[in-house]
Amino acid sequence: MGEEESDCKPRENCGIFGIYSERPNVSERIYDGMTKLAHRGHESYGIVTFSEPERRLILNRKMGHVFSGFTHGDFEQLDGHFGGGHIRYSTRGTSDILHAQPFWFQSEKFGEFALMHNGTIRNAEELRKNYGMKKFVSTSDTEVAGKLICLGKDLTDGIKLASKEMLGSYSFLAVNKDGLYAVRDPWGIKPLCIGNIDGDVAISSESCAFDTNKNLVRDVDMGEIYHFGRDGEWSALGVCTANKMN
Numbered sequence: 001m002g003e004e005e006s007d008c009k010p011r012e013n014c015g016i017f018g019i020y021s022e023r024p025n026v027s028e029r030i031y032d033g034m035t036k037l038a039h040r041g042h043e044s045y046g047i048v049t050f051s052e053p054e055r056r057l058i059l060n061r062k063m064g065h066v067f068s069g070f071t072h073g074d075f076e077q078l079d080g081h082f083g084g085g086h087i088r089y090s091t092r093g094t095s096d097i098l099h100a101q102p103f104w105f106q107s108e109k110f111g112e113f114a115l116m117h118n119g120t121i122r123n124a125e126e127l128r129k130n131y132g133m134k135k136f137v138s139t140s141d142t143e144v145a146g147k148l149i150c151l152g153k154d155l156t157d158g159i160k161l162a163s164k165e166m167l168g169s170y171s172f173l174a175v176n177k178d179g180l181y182a183v184r185d186p187w188g189i190k191p192l193c194i195g196n197i198d199g200d201v202a203i204s205s206e207s208c209a210f211d212t213n214k215n216l217v218r219d220v221d222m223g224e225i226y227h228f229g230r231d232g233e234w235s236a237l238g239v240c241t242a243n244k245m246n
Helices: 027-035 072-077 124-130 141-149 155-165 241-245
Strands: 015-020 044-051 056-063 082-088 103-107 111-121 168-176 179-184 193-197 200-204 216-219 224-229 232-237
Touching: 015 027, 015 111, 015 168, 015 179, 027 044, 027 072, 027 082, 044 168, 056 072, 056 111, 082 111, 082 168, 082 179, 103 141, 111 141, 124 141, 141 155, 141 168, 155 168, 155 179, 155 224, 179 200
Parallel strands: none
Antiparallel strands: 015 082, 015 200, 044 056, 044 082, 103 111, 111 168, 168 179, 179 224, 193 200, 193 216, 224 232
């Protein structure tokens, strides 16, 4: 994402949507949620799911407006009963497939995960230099966040580490073999909420993707890491506002 431009163009700065279900093949439902967030980004879109048969994450990213659409073959490839989607409005990085999300990462300590981001990490370049980060494929601050997360002992620890280092406004959705991790910045500037769709847990930038506000459970709290997955539902504090101000 990156630093905001100073012109007066309307922008919503990306959309995030995810579902955890006991039913298979959630990719079409993720795509449906993304189309309800279409006003948030017109540049590129993508979906990631965790494939049970292959025991790995499957990603498919495309350029263009989300209504350009996935094919039946795309949805068949994106099997799995949980995952997430992202639509992009860029504020940093060129308009090309390298900057489309979700981003995929491989940690030496805890394996693969995918990351979707709405927001601006103001100190991304400083973090890149301080941590000696190399071999970037993009100029996106999302990639900086992902590389910070890779330094944790597990995904949750990595998110906490990154949250303590990052300055700015952000919400994230991370996906790994264990489920969904929704993260919101310590001031709650960027929106992210939890819903229930047909009995399944959903994460979205806006409640409009839940079909009706009756399906809205609550907002992700400021500085919260909310998880739903194989080990059930839990929340942890990523970093509190007081810590960020010291």
